[in-house]
Structures are given as structure tokens and as C-alpha cells.
Amino acid sequence: MNARMELPATTHDTRQVANGYIGKSSPRAGSKRLLQGRGTYIDDMRLPRLSHVVFVRSPHAHALIKSIDLTEVRKQTGVIGAFTGSEIAEYCTPWVGVLGHLKGIKSAPQHAVAIDRACWQGEPVAAIVGQTRRQAEDALQFVKIEYELLPVIVEMADALKGDYVIHPELGDNICFQRELKTDDFDETFAKADVVVEKTYIFARHTGVTNEPRAVLADYQPADHSLTVYQATQAPHMMQDIMSRHLGIPESQVRIVCKDVGGSFGIKVHVYPDEMATAALSVMLKRPVKFMADRLESFLSDIHAREHIATVRMACTKDGDILGFDLDDLTGIGPYSVYPRTSGIEGNQVVNLTGGPYKHKAYRAKLQVVFTNKNVTCQYRGVGHPIAVALTEGIVDEGARAIGMDPAAFRRRNLIADDAYPYTFPSGLKFEKLSHHQCLDKLMALMNYEGLRAEQAELREKGVYRGIGLAAMIEVTNPSPAFYGVGGARISAQDGATLRLDPGGMLNVLVSVTEQGQGTEAVFAQIAATMVGVSLENVRVITGDTAVTPYGGGTWASRGAGIGGEAVLQASKALKVNILAVAAAVLELDAAQLDVSGNAVVDKLTGAQRMPLSEVGRVAYFRPDTLPMDFQSELTVTRHYTPREYGFTFTNGIQASYVEVDPETGFIKLLKHWCVEDCGTILNPMLVDEQLRGGVVQGLGGALLEECLYSPEGQMLNGSMADYLVPMAFEMPDIEIAHVCTPTKTSELGAKGAGEAGTAGAPGAVMNAVNDALQPLGGNVVEQPITPERVLLALGKI
Amino acid sequence: MSEKRCDISVMVNAERVERPVLVRQHLVDFLREELDLTGSHLGCEHGVCGACQVMVDGQVVRGCLTLAVQTDGKHVETIEGLSESGVLADLQEAFLNHNALQCGFCSSGMLLSALNIVRHYPDAKRVEIRDHISGNYCRCTGYQAIVNAIESVLVKNRSAAVVGVAL
Numbered sequence: 004m005n006a007r008m009e010l011p012a013t014t015h016d017t018r019q020v021a022n023g024y025i026g027k028s029s030p031r032a033g034s035k036r037l038l039q040g041r042g043t044y045i046d047d048m049r050l051p052r053l054s055h056v057v058f059v060r061s062p063h064a065h066a067l068i069k070s071i072d073l074t075e076v077r078k079q080t081g082v083i084g085a086f087t088g089s090e091i092a093e094y095c096t097p098w099v100g101v102l103g104h105l106k107g108i109k110s111a112p113q114h115a116v117a118i119d120r121a122c123w124q125g126e127p128v129a130a131i132v133g134q135t136r137r138q139a140e141d142a143l144q145f146v147k148i149e150y151e152l153l154p155v156i157v158e159m160a161d162a163l164k165g166d167y168v169i170h171p172e173l174g175d176n177i178c179f180q181r182e183l184k185t186d187d188f189d190e191t192f193a194k195a196d197v198v199v200e201k202t203y204i205f206a207r208h209t210g211v212t213n214e215p216r217a218v219l220a221d222y223q224p225a226d227h228s229l230t231v232y233q234a235t236q237a238p239h240m241m242q243d244i245m246s247r248h249l250g251i252p253e254s255q256v257r258i259v260c261k262d263v264g265g266s267f268g269i270k271v272h273v274y275p276d277e278m279a280t281a282a283l284s285v286m287l288k289r290p291v292k293f294m295a296d297r298l299e300s301f302l303s304d305i306h307a308r309e310h311i312a313t314v315r316m317a318c319t320k321d322g323d324i325l326g327f328d329l330d331d332l333t334g335i336g337p338y339s340v341y342p343r344t345s346g347i348e349g350n351q352v353v354n355l356t357g358g359p360y361k362h363k364a365y366r367a368k369l370q371v372v373f374t375n376k377n378v379t380c381q382y383r384g385v386g387h388p389i390a391v392a393l394t395e396g397i398v399d400e401g402a403r404a405i406g407m408d409p410a411a412f413r414r415r416n417l418i419a420d421d422a423y424p425y426t427f428p429s430g431l432k433f434e435k436l437s438h439h440q441c442l443d444k445l446m447a448l449m450n451y452e453g454l455r456a457e458q459a460e461l462r463e464k465g466v467y468r469g470i471g472l473a474a475m476i477e478v479t480n481p482s483p484a485f486y487g488v489g490g491a492r493i494s495a496q497d498g499a500t501l502r503l504d505p506g507g508m509l510n511v512l513v514s515v516t517e518q519g520q521g522t523e524a525v526f527a528q529i530a531a532t533m534v535g536v537s538l539e540n541v542r543v544i545t546g547d548t549a550v551t552p553y554g555g556g557t558w559a560s561r562g563a564g565i566g567g568e569a570v571l572q573a574s575k576a577l578k579v580n581i582l583a584v585a586a587a588v589l590e591l592d593a594a595q596l597d598v599s600g601n602a603v604v605d606k607l608t609g610a611q612r613m614p615l616s617e618v619g620r621v622a623y624f625r626p627d628t629l630p631m632d633f634q635s636e637l638t639v640t641r642h643y644t645p646r647e648y649g650f651t652f653t654n655g656i657q658a659s660y661v662e663v664d665p666e667t668g669f670i671k672l673l674k675h676w677c678v679e680d681c682g683t684i685l686n687p688m689l690v691d692e693q694l695r696g697g698v699v700q701g702l703g704g705a706l707l708e709e710c711l712y713s714p715e716g717q718m719l720n721g722s723m724a725d726y727l728v729p730m731a732f733e734m735p736d737i738e739i740a741h742v743c744t745p746t747k748t749s750e751l752g753a754k755g756a757g758e759a760g761t762a763g764a765p766g767a768v769m770n771a772v773n774d775a776l777q778p779l780g781g782n783v784v785e786q787p788i789t790p791e792r793v794l795l796a797l798g799k800i
Numbered sequence: 801m802s803e804k805r806c807d808i809s810v811m812v813n814a815e816r817v818e819r820p821v822l823v824r825q826h827l828v829d830f831l832r833e834e835l836d837l838t839g840s841h842l843g844c845e846h847g848v849c850g851a852c853q854v855m856v857d858g859q860v861v862r863g864c865l866t867l868a869v870q871t872d873g874k875h876v877e878t879i880e881g882l883s884e885s886g887v888l889a890d891l892q893e894a895f896l897n898h899n900a901l902q903c904g905f906c907s908s909g910m911l912l913s914a915l916n917i918v919r920h921y922p923d924a925k926r927v928e929i930r931d932h933i934s935g936n937y938c939r940c941t942g943y944q945a946i947v948n949a950i951e952s953v954l955v956k957n958r959s960a961a962v963v964g965v966a967l
Contacts, residue, residue, distance in 0.1 A: 030896045037904025038892045040839020040879030044905065047838035137822075213843045213851055213905040213939050264841070264905030265939045297844040519903030519940050688899045695942025696902065723848035723937070731943040732934040736926075760942075 023532030028688035031524035032539070033517070042262040045217035045234050050290045053219075054083050055136040056283055058276050058293075059129035059146050060302060061121030064157070064375040064716025065169070065337075066150040068119055071129055075145035081138025084287060085131045085146075088116035095282035096248045098273065100339035102489030105346045108179040108371075110339035111170040115279035120153070122169065122337035123377050124717055125302025127276050132283055132291060155375045155716040159311060159334040162372035169337055169373045178339050179346035179371040181353055185428050191326045191364035195317035199400040204785040205389055207309040208708035210382055211728055214264020215295040216304060218277045220284035228255040231281055234263045236271040236516055237556035242548045243492045244273055244342065245281055260546030266518040267383040267700065269304050271558045273341040276303060301721030306710050307348070307382035309334045310389050314356065316397045317364065322407050324416040326364025326428075327357035329393065333371050336378035342491045343381055346371050351386025351478065354429045356394050358476040359438050359654065361418045365428035375716045385559070387477060387762030388701055392786070395473040395766035399773065409472055409770070410451055414442055417474060434647075436654040438474060440742045441678045445472075445656050448740050449676045454660060462778060468673070469775025471659045473766035479560035479681075479755025480651035480746070482644070496644035497561075498552025499569040501530060501577045503637040505623045507601055507615035509534060509541045509577075514554025515566030516546045520757060521689040522562040526570045528685060529751070533574030534581070535598030536615065552640055560755020563685055564651060565643055568749040572641035580636045584622050585613055587633050643749065651746045653754045655679035657698070657763040659771040665779055665797055668790030670706060670772060672735040679759050680742040683752035690756050691739045697760020698737050703729040705765035705786050808872040812837070813881025821868040828852040828863025831878060839879035839908050843937065850936035853909035854878045860916050879908035888915060890953050900949035902940030910936045914950045922957060929954075 036042060073085035097112040116127045129146060133139025154167045162169075162176040169176055192198060219232040229251050235241050238258035246253040263270065280293040295303065315328035331352050335345035353367040402412035417438035418425055425433045445451075451470070458468045483495040500512040511530050517523045523543040531538045545551060552569075555561065578598055585603040586593035589612055597606040602614045621628060622635035629635070645651060658676040663669070677694055684690055707727040711719040720726045745752025765786060772793070773782050781796040794800045805820035812835060821830055826845075831837040831854065843851035845864045852863035855877040856870075882888045891914050894900070901907045910933060917924055917932050924932065929947050938946065 028899075031899065034896055034899075034901055034904060035892075037901060038888075038895050038907050038911065039883040040837075040908045041883075042839075042904050044838075044841070046832075046842065049836070211937075211939060213849060213903065213937060214841065215843075263903060264843075265903045267939070294842075296842075297846065297849075519901070519905075521899075521902070692899050692902070692941050692945045695944050696940050697942075699942040700939070722846060723844045724846060728937060728939070729943075730934040730937065731930040731947065734930070734943050736944055737942050 024528035024538055025532050026684055026687070027528065028686055029524065029528060029538055031521050031689070032527070033523050037262065044214050044262050044264050045219050045232055046294050048219055048232060050219070050221060052289045054132050054134060054287065054289055054291050055139050056130050056132045056280055056291050056293050057136065057139040057143060058127040059131065059143060060299060061117065061124060061126045061128050063121060063150055063152060064124045064155045065153040066121050067153060068117065068121060068128060069149040069151050072147035073129060076131055076142045079138065079142040079145060081134040082142050083132045083134060085129065086283065087129055088114055088118035091116045091130065091279050091282050092118060094249060094285050095278050098248060098341040100341035100344045102344050102486065102491055104489035105179055105344060105350060108339065108344060108346045109173050110178060111173060113275065113338045113341065115275045115282060123375055125299065125377055127279060130279055130283060132287060157374060157376060157712055157714055157716050159332050159372050159374065162334060162374050163332065163370060169375065176373045177370060178335060178373055179349065181350060181369045182367065183353065183429065184366040185364050188326060188364045188366045192317045192328065195325050196320040197401065197404050198315055198317045199397055199404050200313065200315040201397055201400055201784060202311065202313040203393055203396060205308045205310045206787060207306045207379065207710040208704045209301065209304055209306045209710055210267045210269035212265035212267060212269050215297060215300045216270060216274060216277065217294050218280050219290060219292040220281040221290040222284040222288055224288045226255065227251060229281060229285065230257045230259060232259045232261060233277070234270050235260050236266045236518060236558050237493065238516060238546055238548045239514065239553055240493050240556065248278060249281060249285060257549045260516050263518045266557070268381045268385065268558065272305055272343065272380050274303065297723060298721055301726065302377060302718060305340060305380040305382060306377050307379050308389060308704065309379060310352070312389065312393055314393045314397045316401050318401050318405065320405055322405055322412055322415050324360050324362045324401065326362045329353065329356045329367040331369045334374040334376070335371055336376050337373055338378055340378050340380035342493065343486060345378065345380045347381055348386045352390045354431055355387060355390035355476060358390065358394065358427065359418065359474040360416045363428060367429070376712055377718070383697065383700055384758045384761035387475065387758060388704060388765045391473055391475045391762050392766035392769055395770055399770045410446060413472060413474055414439070417442060432648055433652045434746060434748065435744050436476065436652060437680045437742045437744045438654055441654060441656045441680060442474070444740050444742060445658055445676055445678045448678065448738060449658050466662065467665055467775040467779065468660065468662045469771040469773065471767045471770030471774055472656065473763045473770060474656045475654065475759065475763040477560065477653045477755065477759045477762055478650040479653050480564035480645045481559045481561060482646050482649050484649040485559065494553060494555040496642050497554030497566045497569050498640055498642040499566065499573040500552055500638065500640040501573045503577060503581060503615060503619055505619035507540065507619055509536055511541060511543045511570065512551045513543065513545050513566050513570060514551045514556065515562040516557045518557055520562070520693055521686065522557065522566060524689065525563055525567060525685040529567055529570045530574045533571055534578050536601045540601055552642065560757040564749065564753045564755050565645060567685065567753050568643040568751045569641055571751045572643060573639050576639040576641055577637070580639060581615065581618055584618050584635045584637070587629050588613065588621055645748055647748045651748060651754050653679065653681050653759060655759050655763060657767040659767040661768065661771040661775060663772055663775040663793060668793035670788065670793065672702065672733065675735050675737045677737060677760060677763065678740045678742065679756060680744050681756035681759070682743065682745040682754035684741060684743060685753055693756055694739050694760045695737045697758060698764045699729050699734050701761040701764025702734065702768060705768045705788060707787050709787050806869050808869055810871045811875040813877055823869055825868045826864050827854065827866040827868050827871060830868035831863065837878050837880055841905050841908060843905065848937065850909040850913065851906050853912045855912060860912050879911065891915060891918065894949040894953050898945045898949035898952065900941065900945040906936055906938045910938065910946060917950055918953055918957065922954060924954060926951060
């Protein structure tokens with residue numbers, strides 16, 4: 004081996020790379036295609052002999068399936084086959100959504116298609132495969148099913164009462180419960196000058212990805228292999244799951260994720276209809292596509308939230324927060340969702356409530372119960388919007404109780420910026436946060452004092468404006484502590500493979516997927532910067548288990564921080580190998596060389612020595628000219644796993660300025676601010692709009708979005724005409740600013756930013772509304788804060 | 801189920817298309833399934849999200865609420881045609897430079913609404929731009945980048961118009 008190959012990698016500090024792309028607002032190259040209508044979403048694919056599956060879904064929230072007759076269905080033109088749950092179960096084994104580290108969590112086995120019993124309105128009970136979707140849908144009317152209705156549990160309180168148990172074999176309706184209490188809790192609350200208490204209610208809402216869920220499974224009987232084109236966030240997780248539940252070796256299952264029309268956590272779970280589609284492809288030995296329509300999306304995409312939580316806070320009359328007390332009840336539908344479980348959201352609420360503050364006493368109780376509504380699971384923010392709204396709502400109550408300005412109250416109680424590393428009463432460890440810097444920046448950005456003056460002035464004129472603040476912490480870059488330790492085969496590490504192509508281009512393969520947030524763009528920026536090439540000379544490929552390194556994919560704000568670090572490390576290693584080739588060609592010491600501007604250059608003078616295309620040409624086509632003992636390695640792979648902390652926490656603070664019309668209950672969003680510390684900023688333009696998108700999603704949940712159910716368990720507003728989502732007109736301009744505290748756990752220093760907006764916005768806007776209503780004696784505690792709920796709070800209806 | 805068809809003759813992106821279509825088939829399904837013009841997307845299929853928007857005789861319509869037979873004798877333009885002709889070039893460049901998209905699923909429809917603003921409301925202010933795109937659902941962005949992108953094109957066009965007058 005050439006001694007020059009053994010040179011250590013140059014230890015660049017990323018933040019000092021001159022003229023690099025890291026931190027620049029480069030446009031995303033990949034979006035040009037999408038803007039011309041030339042993306043490839045699953046429904047845009049065309050395969051020979053493609054067939055289309057539609058699902059018969061239970062019209063009842065809870066019913067025994069006494070009989071299914073598909074005889075007439077099978078006679079219809081274009082119908083390839085019609086199948087019951089038991090027929091599909093021969094090809095797809097059931098699953099149970101539990102994790103070892105959520106002690107005591109339990110759920111019942113769930114089948115791809117229900118066999119004897121449907122447990123929510125919308126659960127698949129039979130599948131029809133047609134030559135066209137139209138023909139399969141037309142055949143739906145010929146399905147004959149005899150149901151026997153069972154008691155329905157819609158309300159969480161009824162589930163808890165347990166007069167009727169949905170899964171008798173589980174003994175009760177409790178999926179998961181957790182309690183924790185610090186030693187000083189009772190004493191602290193007994194001695195406190197002030198204890199404030201509120202019960203908050205958070206409705207169910209759902210993700211409403213613009214592209215509904217989609218999967219196209221293509222089974223090849225010749226080699227017993229399955230290729231699944233899926234709109235998913237976690238291709239390798241799905242590869243493992245398809246393999247284990249369909250009985251196909253992992254190496255023969257390939258998951259390909261092309262363009263995805265939005266995910267937000269919706270597309271990271273195992274869905275019965277998607278598993279059934281893959282099983283049907285095996286059964287029929289031909290490609291089968293399932294494309295959810297919007298109406299079935301509302302009944303089958305995971306829902307989220309649904310909490311009733313009582314929160315208490317103890318403080319001194321001088322304004323020191325002493326402790327929090329939480330009692331959270333959340334309802335998850337009839338099954339814990341596989342494989343991440345539906346216990347994580349409540350667990351996060353317990354972990355995060357009180358998060359930004361320096362109190363020492365904490366008690367929490369969580370109960371997660373089964374109901375006969377659609378399942379709930381991890382959706383953007385996962386517990387954060389609940390924990391932040393509970394914390395910030397009760398913090399405002401405390402400030403009011405002692406007559407202190409809410410900003411001053413927060414300043415007094417936020418964990419000091421020099422207190423890190425810090426262990427929070429729930430057990431979480433924070434590496435380094437910047438609450439006070441963020442608060443200071445926010446105050447200046449929004450002109451807090453000026454707004455307070457304006458608010459007071461307008462109140463004199465009968466205009467009710469409110470200012471709401473919400474400080475927050477966010478879980479990002481999760482370590483194996485999130486899922487892996489619980490037994491889930493979900494990777495916490497990610498990998499990047501970099502190849503220098505003969506023409507001098509960089510080919511970058513990453514296990515993190517692109518869902519539109521711009522991961523591919525930031526990976527290109529990192530690779531271009533760290534290797535020393537121009538951005539247009541980098542191609543990034545993601546989303547194919549047959550091609551990329553193994554990894555976790557996109558969830559929990561991990562893509563940039565974990566995938567980005569893998570790209571960075573691979574880039575450094577490739578650069579070393581490029582220099583080794585150049586050094587061999589030039590007969591120089593590699594330490595005298597560098598890569599810059601698509602060429603190997605003299606390190607001292609910057610003078611070009613050879614273009615990368617020449618390095619590629621020699622390495623690939625004329626290796627005969629290199630020393631006999633030298634082998635070029637122009638493809639390298641590196642992986643990264645965060646391990647030092649369970650999570651790389653970020654922090655931030657948001658503010659909302661609203662005007663409430665006390666006559667109509669309408670809320671006008673005037674302005675929103677968000678100051679966020681996500682560590683190293685890779686692309687300000689991308690991260691800013693990602694934060695704004697998150698804020699708008701949070702505002703949707705706080706003000707508009709609600710999955711309404713009848714007492715019979717029927718979803719009442721399952722269409723976009725009835726379920727309100729945020730549209731451009733009612734959304735405010737959102738000002739973003741950053742504080743930058745890079746994590747020292749990686750060289751890149753990037754933390755996640757995907758969920759911060761959604762986490763903080765509901766608390767900020769709720770506090771703003773309550774600030775506006777305060778002089779009228781009103782206080783809203785239920786989200787979404789509809790005009791009706793405002794008027795109820797004011798006692799007007 | 802009977803499969804009634806009706807002959808139509810329609811210009812699609814400047815190509816003449818003549819064929820029998822199912823009378824119950826929506827325009828966007830005809831474009832996607834029969835003509836492989838997959839740039840128009842199905843987001844809700846009930847007229848709310850706007851991802852399926854196309855132009856019929858210069859008017860922006862919902863492809864999921866229009867029947868294919870209704871376009872007989874008309875001129876349909878889709879994102880593919882409007883991209884290739886260069887009509888959308890300024891808006892596409894502005895969307896790219898302002899990051900006015902993430903997943904891109906809404907972009908085809910959003911760009912058509914934006915083109916409608918550029919053509920018919922050249923003096924639109926931000927609040928009016930927000931109003932005009934309120935029939936187009938985007939779950940990824942906070943809409944602000946989209947408003948910024950459209951506004952930048954309007955501003956550019958207005959300054960070009962002023963220069964034109966001065967000359």
C-alpha cells in the first residue's frame with residue numbers, strides 16, 4: 004500500500020470552509036423538474052400488466068363480520084380478483100405495535116385486512132383488484148357483507164372506565180401508562196405561594212398530505228422478489244417489514260421511494276392497506292397499485308393528538324417556577340400503530356412538559372387508551388405541540404396570577420444559557436441550548452414593548468388584540484434510544500456513499516429520503532463544500548434500498564443532522580483518496596495538495612495542478628500509469644450514529660399577534676415570529692420556509708383542523724370540503740430568525756428543524772387569543788380554537 | 801356498468817387529440833390516464849385542493865370537476881405544455897429562487913393560479929395574491945415563499961412596463 008494513502012483526513016472545521024455552500028441559500032436543483040410537472044409520484048408510474056386495488060372499508064366503528072360474499076364482485080368486467088382478510092392473511096402475517104422500552108405497552112394483533120371484526124370505520128375488510136381502478140371501484144357495489152354491530156367506544160373517558168373492553172384478551176382498554184415523580188414534588192407543591200391549574204383539550208387532526216398515500220408492489224415469481232414503489236419516509240424499515248410479514252428474504256425485497264408529495268409523519272407507518280397491496284402482488288404475481296383517494300385518507304391515514312390534559316404549576320409570588328404537574332389522557336384508536344407504536348406521543352408529552360424551565364419538581368401521569376376511532380400515531384411534532392401548549396398555557400396563567408409580564412416571567416425562569424449540560428427533571432439531557440439568546444432576539448424582532456403599547460391603545464378603542472409567547476425544546480437527531488432499544492428494527496444510523504465519476508462529477512447516495520424538505524439539496528451543498536467541487540457537479544440519489552447505504556430515513560428531524568454528517572464524513576474520506584491519486588500522478592506529497600474548484604490545486608498557492616476529470620480519467624482508464632502498488636479508491640462510504648445524547652435537543656421561541664372579534668369569535672392572525680436554534684444552518688432559505696411550513700401546520704391544528712366523530716364512531720367531516728386546512732389567505736406573514744449553537748456531537752453541527760414550527764405555534768396562538776380575551780374575562784382551553792369556542796369562552800353562546 | 805363513450809376533438813398543448821372518451825371521465829383522469837400527462841395531480845378529487853388545475857380556453861379550471869367531454873372543441877393547456885412553451889418560465893424561475901415549493905405536488909396547480917394573477921391582476925398586492933391562491937392547498941410551505949415568488953414576478957413585470965412607457 005502506498006504510504007501516502009495512510010495520511011490522516013484533514014481536520015477541517017466545517018464552519019470554517021471558505022467559499023463553501025454550507026450556509027448559503029442555494030436553490031434546490033431537484034425542484035426544477037417538479038415545477039415543470041415532471042416529477043414521478045407513485046401514481047405517475049406506468050408498469051406492464053399493472054392492476055389496481057380498491058378496499059372495501061367497514062362502514063361501522065365496531066362490528067363482527069358475520070359473512071362476506073364476493074361472488075358477484077368476481078363476475079364483474081375487469082375484476083381480476085376479490086379477497087377477504089383470511090385469504091390475504093395466508094400471505095401476510097399480522098403484527099402487534101409494541102416496543103420493549105415502553106414498559107407495559109400492549110396492543111392486539113392487527114391484520115392487513117380485518118378477518119372477523121372491524122374495529123374502526125374505514126378499516127379494510129376486503130380487497131378488489133381490477134384491470135383499472137374504475138372497474139374495481141364499480142365492483143364495490145356488489146360486495147355483500149353481513150355485520151353484527153358491537154358496542155362502540157368513542158370517548159377516552161369511556162375507554163378508561165372500561166365497562167366495555169375492545170380487545171377482551173388485553174383485559175382493559177389501556178394501551179400504555181407511565182408515571183413519574185421527583186422526590187421533592189409533594190413538598191414543593193405544598194410550600195408554593197401559588198399553584199395554577201388548567202385542563203386543556205386537544206382535538207384529533209390529521210396530516211392531509213397533498214399526495215395521498217400510495218404504493219405500487221411488483222412481485223417477480225421467477226426469483227421470489229418484491230419491488231415496492233412506495234411514498235415512504237423509511238425505505239429500509241419498510242424493506243424489513245415487508246420481508247418479515249410477507250416471508251420474502253430481506254435481500255429480495257427492494258423499496259423504491261420516488262417523489263413524495265408530502266409526508267409529515269403520515270408516511271412512516273405500516274398501513275394495513277399498503278401491506279395488503281404487497282401481499283396481493285405476491286398472490287396475483289403481477290404489479291398491484293394502491294392509491295388512496297382523499298375520502299379514504301381521512302379514514303385511514305393516521306390521525307394525531309387527541310389529548311385531555313390537566314396541568315398544574317407551582318411558583319413563588321416573586322415569580323420563580325418551582326414545579327409542574329401533568330395528567331394526560333390520550334386516545335389512539337383500536338390498535339397501537341406498528342412498528343413505532345402509538346405510545347410515543349404521550350411519552351413525549353411526559354418527557355417535554357415544562358421543558359424550557361429550570362424548576363426541579365415534576366410529576367407526570369400518562370394514560371393511553373384504545374377507542375373505536377381511526378388509529379393515531381406520530382405526526383409532525385409528536386407530542387411537542389401538546390407539551391408546549393400545556394407548558395406555555397400554564398406559564399401564562401402563572402404570570403397572570405402573580406401579575407408579572409409573561410416575557411419577564413419567562414426570562415426569569417428559562418434555563419440559563421450557561422447551565423449546560425443540563426439534566427431535566429423528566430430525565431432528559433440537554434447538550435447546549437440558548438433560551439435567553441432566543442428570547443432576546445424575539446423581543447427585538449417583534450418589538451415587544453411597542454406591540455404591548457399598541458395593544459393597550461387599541462383596547463381603549465374596543466379592539467381586542469393579543470400577544471402570545473411559546474418557548475420550546477425539540478427532540479431532533481434521535482439516537483438508538485428512540486426505537487432501536489425497544490426492539491424495533493429501525494435504523495438510528497445513516498450512511499452516505501460518494502463516488503468520483505470519470506468526468507469529475509460527484510455521485511452521492513444517501514439513506515435519508517427526500518420528501519420535499521430539501522435534504523438532497525443540503526447533501527449536495529455539504530458534499531460540494533467538503534470535497535471542493537461546484538454544486539452543479541454533484542448528483543444526489545436517495546430512496547432506493549438496492550442502491551443507497553442502509554439507514555433510518557426521514558423522521559424526527561434527523562435527515563440533515565444525521566444524514567448530513569454521514570455525507571460530510573464520506574466527503575472528507577473521498578477527498579483524501581482523490582488527493583492520493585493526484586499525488587501519485589504528480590509525484591508529490593498529498594499534504595501539499597488540496598481540492599478546490601473542481602480541481603486538485605497546490606495547497607499553498609491555490610494554483611491548479613489537475614482537474615478532477617483528469618484524476619478520474621487516470622484512475623479509471625489509465626491505472627496502468629500509476630505505481631504498481633497503488634490502487635485508487637474513488638468510492639467511499641461513511642456512516643454516522645448519534646450516541647452521546649439520547650436526542651440532540653434544539654430550542655426556540657415563537658410569538659403570535661392576533662386580533663379577536665368578540666362579536667363573531669373570529670380570530671385574525673396578524674403576524675407570527677419564530678426564533679429557532681437548529682445549530683449549523685445548511686441553507687437559510689430552505690430552513691426558513693421549512694419552519695414557516697411547520698408554523699402553518701401548527702396554526703392549522705390550533706385553529707382549524709379537527710376530526711369530528713359521532714357517538715357511533717362515524718367520522719363526520721372526512722373530506723377537504725368539511726375538514727378545514729390552512730390556506731394562504733388566513734395565514735400571516737411569518738418572520739424567522741436564528742440563534743446558532745452547533746451541536747458538538749457532530750462535525751457538521753446541524754440539529755433538526757423540521758418540527759419546531761409545528762411544536763411551538765399552537766401554544767403561541769392560544770396564548771395570544773387568551774391575552775386578547777383577558778379583559779373580557781374569557782379563556783379558551785380547547786383546540787382547535789374555533790369561533791364557536793371563543794364565543795363559548797366569552798359566555799356569548 | 802355501461803361504459804358510454806363520446807367522441808371528442810380537443811387541442812391539448814397544441815396537439816390535436818381525437819378519441820372517444822368515457823362520458824363520466826373527468827378531465828384530469830383523461831389527461832393522466834389517456835394522454836400520460838401526469839403533471840396535473842389528484843389531491844382531493846372534489847375541487848378543494850387545486851392540484852389538478854389546467855387551463856381550458858385560457859381559463860383556470862379544476863381538472864377533477866370538469867368532464868373530459870366538456871372540452872370538445874376547446875383548447876386545453878397543462879403544466880407540461882405551459883412549461884415547454886415558456887409561458888411559465890418567469891414564474892418557474894421565481895418559484896425556484898424563492899423555494900416556493902417543497903414536495904412539488906401542489907406546484908402545477910399553484911403555477912396556473914399564479915399565471916392567472918400575472919395575466920389578469922398585474923397590480924395585485926400581497927394580500928390579494930394570498931386571496932387568489934387560496935384555492936390551492938400547500939401543506940409544505942407556509943405559503944409565504946409562494947407569495948414572495950409571485951410578487952417578485954409582478955414587480956418585475958411592472959417595472960418592465962414602466963420602462964416600456966418611458967422608452
